[in-house]
Amino acid sequence: MKNSSNPEIVCFGEILWDIFPDEKRIGGAPFNVAYNLSKMNINTHMISKIGNDQLGEKLIETIKSRNVSTNGIQTDEQFATGTVIATFEENNEAVYDIINHVAWDNISYQTNDQDLVENAKAFVFGSLATRNPTSRNTLFGLMEKAKFNVFDINLRPPFVDQKIIKEILHQTHLAKFNKAELRMVLEFIDKEYQNEEDSIKYVQDFFELKEIIVSKGSKGAIYYKEDEHYQFPAVPVTIKDTVGSGDAFLAGFLSKRIYQSSPFETMENATALGAFITSNQGACPDYTLEDFKIFKEKHPTNYDEVISNIKISKDE
Numbered sequence: 491m492k493n494s495s496n497p498e499i500v501c502f503g504e505i506l507w508d509i510f511p512d513e514k515r516i517g518g519a520p521f522n523v524a525y526n527l528s529k530m531n532i533n534t535h536m537i538s539k540i541g542n543d544q545l546g547e548k549l550i551e552t553i554k555s556r557n558v559s560t561n562g563i564q565t566d567e568q569f570a571t572g573t574v575i576a577t578f579e580e581n582n583e584a585v586y587d588i589i590n591h592v593a594w595d596n597i598s599y600q601t602n603d604q605d606l607v608e609n610a611k612a613f614v615f616g617s618l619a620t621r622n623p624t625s626r627n628t629l630f631g632l633m634e635k636a637k638f639n640v641f642d643i644n645l646r647p648p649f650v651d652q653k654i655i656k657e658i659l660h661q662t663h664l665a666k667f668n669k670a671e672l673r674m675v676l677e678f679i680d681k682e683y684q685n686e687e688d689s690i691k692y693v694q695d696f697f698e699l700k701e702i703i704v705s706k707g708s709k710g711a712i713y714y715k716e717d718e719h720y721q722f723p724a725v726p727v728t729i730k731d732t733v734g735s736g737d738a739f740l741a742g743f744l745s746k747r748i749y750q751s752s753p754f755e756t757m758e759n760a761t762a763l764g765a766f767i768t769s770n771q772g773a774c775p776d777y778t779l780e781d782f783k784i785f786k787e788k789h790p791t792n793y794d795e796v797i798s799n800i801k802i803s804k805d806e
Contacts, residue, residue: 497535497559498748499527500603500610500636502629503619504594505538505553505563506572507545508586508733515772516552517574518594519616519644522734522773526741526763528558531779532748535610537603537632539564539593539625545571546593556774562603566593588618588646595622599631608635611748612664614740616644620654633661638748641665642740645674652678656697664701664747665693666740672704690714703743705736705764710795713743713757721797722757725765725789734773739764754796762786 503520520536527534536558540546542565549571553560572592577585597619607613613636620626633639641662643655656678659665667675672693676683679696683689686704694702694714702714710723742763746756766785767773 496533497606497610498533499524499612499614499744500535500537500562500607500632501527502537502597502613502615502632503625504572504616505536505540505549506574506592506594507549508574508576510576511578515774516549516556517734517773518572519618519642519734519737520614521553522737523614523642523741523744525556525558525774526738526767527745528556529777529779529782530741530745530763532741532745535559535562535603535606537562537564537597537600539566539569539597541565541569541571541593542567543571545573556776562600562606564593564598564600566596569593569596588649590649591622594619595625597625597628599628604632604635607632608637610636612636612638612640612744614640614642614744616642617655617658618644618646618649620651620658621649626654633658638663640740640744642737643667643671643675645671650674659697659699662697662699664703665697665699666703666705666736668705668707668736686712687719690719703740703760705739711739711757711761711764713753715753718753719798720753720757722761723792723795725761725791727765727769727789729768731771731773732768735764735768737773738767753798758791759786761791762789765789 501520501524504518505521506518507514508517524534524536540549550560569592572594573589575587639662705711708724712721739760743760746759
């Protein structure tokens with residue numbers, strides 16, 4: 491297990507069990523990101539909270555078995571370990587009930603976590619952890635200490651507060667949306683959706699965001715970095731499970747971004763890891779970095795489909 495004393499990336503928020511009719515899987519978007527970062531050999535620290543119960547004990551046991559540090563996982567004596575109950579409708583579409591008032595809603599502010607966030611290259615979080623005051627206040631306190639705030643929005647109605655989302659975006663350096671989340675945020679700021687490029691640029695300017703990622707599923711993803719943008723195609727694979735693919739994409743992106751890799755190398759790694767997880771079962775499948783490298787070699791990026799627009803400042 492990696493030493494978490496000097497993590498390169500800190501992830502904050504929900505860690506839970508996704509409970510399906512026939513099995514339960516470890517989950518929570520921030521943990522999925524942390525897990526895949528760890529697989530990329532990035533020293534990662536996860537801040538969350540579990541209950542003092544059997545599900546919490548099993549979570550800790552599972553996290554340790556995945557070689558992820560548990561030093562930032564707090565234990566709550568009052569609230570239960572988080573769960574998401576998954577059921578299936580007639581068309582076999584999954585419906586998720588994210589149980590409220592659980593342990594990860596009550597993450598306490600720890601001085602040690604503050605120190606780690608201050609020194610980390612990136613601080614990653616979503617919006618779901620803001621649904622209750624304790625975790626929300628802890629998150630806002632840690633955001634003030636971070637060098638590079640990464641907001642993986644993950645809007646999950648009914649736990650969506652426009653005021654809070656906008657407040658976070660104003661303090662964010664890199665925001666990741668999917669297309670539906672981008673449209674929702676445009677509605678928050680009373681902006682009609684004209685075309686993709688204009689809408690992304692409008693959100694970027696409105697919130698003074700230096701960087702934006704928009705994931706588009708089978709149509710790939712687009713990355714805006716100030717006045718530059720890069721559009722990458724999706725890696726074609728046989729889909730086994732789309733759960734956690736966006737989290738894996740972000741992990742692949744950040745594993746290169748924190749070392750100032752080129753946007754091409756960064757996006758190539760992101761799209762590849764997202765596709766790799768999609769081709770496996772579950773958001774956190776057991777794999778090695780070598781497994782992923784072999785996958786990348788077999789699924790090279792089609793650079794003929796890469797679109798880039800780089801604007802050079804007139805002052806340069």
